[in-house]
Amino acid sequence: MQRYLIKRIFQMLIVVFLALTAVFFMQFLAGDPVILLLPMDATYEEIAEMRQRLGFEDSIFVQYFRFVSRALRGDFGQSLRHPQTAVQLVFSRIPATLELALIAVVVSLLVAIPIGVLSAAFRGSWFDQIAIVITVFGQAVPGFWLGIMLILFFAVTLEWLPTGGRGELNNLILPIITLTAFYAARFARMTRSTVLDVLNTDYIRTARAKGLTERRILYKHALRNASISIITLLGLQLGQLLGGAVVTETVFYWPGLGRLLVQSLLNRDFPVVFTGVFFIAVVHASLNLVVDLVYLLVDPRISYD
């Protein structure tokens, strides 16, 4: 187990390193950040001087070496646009992203698992049919459109909820509905199909033959066995959400990581982009590891020794 963990952590480091290297070299495709830092009437001399000061005149490999040696010390540099370091900026946005992601995932699971299990249990019933329509809709409708529609209905027409922002409980409702519509639909469909698979297995038939109640069969046997797939999906989706729900954050002006990163990318604020990618890569790799460890708890057949 210990060897497994060490191996996985080593793999994680490689993934993070490769992600950062890829993003570093991709920055050169994005264009010159200095042009966006100076007023439009800046002369070529001023642009060249600023490039020199910021180190963009050095060769790509010199820049890369400098970047790696700093990154190893946890120094991603000063933001090109804001008065803070890139690390400070990214970390200042993590609480908002965490808040939105965790609540969205919990609400999605609370909505999706009962729907998925019941759909599977009553396959072909009217409940199942409605659930399928709703989940297909939830996955198909763009978050951007849904967000705007929710704002127009609940904020503009009914004036019940604010259009966006963060700070109070009611700021959360519309973004959470927007995210839940998508994620709950995905979880529900996954739950339904895996529970359906499990319900057709021999051991469920045996459980029925033993005379267990349908409820017990569903929640004790079927759902538990289906949980591996759900946990895998949960790990992936949570990773995605922790990287920032870009569209939802933008529509509801939620001050999260996704919005910061997209803005930084458009502004070519590369230190902030690197820090954000570093954070997202670490989160993804860690979640993968956690998911693999959770399998141990859920399925006694799995072992990493």
Place this chain on the structure above:
Amino acid sequence: MKRFWNVFSLVLLVTLLLTSSTMAANEVIIGSPADARTLFAMKFIDLATHDPISNIYDPLITRDRDTMEYIGHLAKGWEVLDDLTWEFYLHEGIKFHNGAPFNAEAVKFTIDYINDPENEMAYRGRYSPIHTVEIIDDYTVRFHTSEPMPILLDRLTSCYILEPGYVREVGEEYASLNPIGTGPYKFTRWAQGQEIVMERFEDYWLGTPEVERVVFRPIPEFSTRVAALLVGEIHVIRDVPGHMVDRVNSGRRTEVRGIPSSRVNYIALVNFQEGPLQSKEVRQAFNYAVNVPELIEFVLDGSGTQMAGCLSVLNPDHDPSLEPYPFDPEKAVQLIRDAGYEPSELKLTLDSPDGRYPQDREVAMAIADQLGEIGIDVSVRVNEWGTHLDRIINRNTGEMFLLGWGPAFNAQGTIESLMSTERTYSGFGLPWLDEMIADAVGLVDPDEMREAWDEIQQIVYDEAPWIFLWQQHDLWGVNVDLDWTPRADERVLGFEMRWND
């Protein structure tokens, strides 16, 4: 199930109570498309940064809001001692928000700070001709410039004065997040990505502002920004697009207030590249072939004023004798033939940004259509703003590109920056015109300046480096109860606002 409905009702009730408690008295919330980058004056350049800064800091000089003529602000007057020396007389008794006095040292410190390359100030290039600021006494400063600088007053309208003691004590990084100025509003708090809050400065030297609190709230998505305005969560937004004007005007609490801006929009006709656009006749032909009034009416919903030449009529240096090019497609075809081409031979690319200027992409497409009417084949390439700017600066555009310029209140700021060969914002340059511009820039006598700039404007008009389009109209979405008239220089100042009773 009953328990579920009980919980649901409770949540709904709490929500409604929370919503209704968000109204606060006597504050103005301004919705902006992006967050400020810093609150340190002169460091960065976009509107989202400038808007809060212009409420916290004061400049030495400002413009009369109606005539846009220079008027003193922190400086009560000035005198040109010779071509290279200006003297400014400062108001006495003005205090910074921390109680420190405003004086000549603050002016000197600010200019020196901007001009120190170590400080990496975005605007350094605009002030670098000032080589020394000499303190004559506490309230008199003398600017010595290395070359004649008639544009100095214009530059000083956006030169916001720093508090030297504070900046020295806390450093730039801290002062960027906790600014101190002499302006009408004192900084209170900045939750990045959420809001910048400022309270009125009771001791403001021009009197206590009417509005107690001004908040800048970044709302990146335009539809959300309009929704927030419609329901009264925010009170002012800039740049309402033409197609949303009716929606905002039909809101119970909102209306659109428009004002012609000094910002101009144009299509550059690139003469750096070999090809038909190196011919003056062809460039003129494009001006005859594009029906600018029709574009203003149907693409901009009337929100533009056609230009005659390269300066807007709001620009005090504009030559009033110039008339817009009339729409005359036959003449356009004739001119192209005179230059030795057939319109159908011309296959050109028009670069446009997307969302930077009012309806920019739609304007580009409509122009391509209009040129298509006389047989010219124009394909439009739409770019993200950074890429668009990259292309222009690296001379990598198509034969035409769309750009805006402003606020522009003097000839030099526009013509020198746009029409010199070494600059790329028009994709145009003529060595003999460069010399004329350089001569005009060195003039300080008002009559000689006017004569020189009028002559250059006439040449630019004839050379037609652009399809001269229009000066933008700024369309502000405003809460109807807010007593505030937008300004032609795009500034949004809480000090000029009050709520109707």
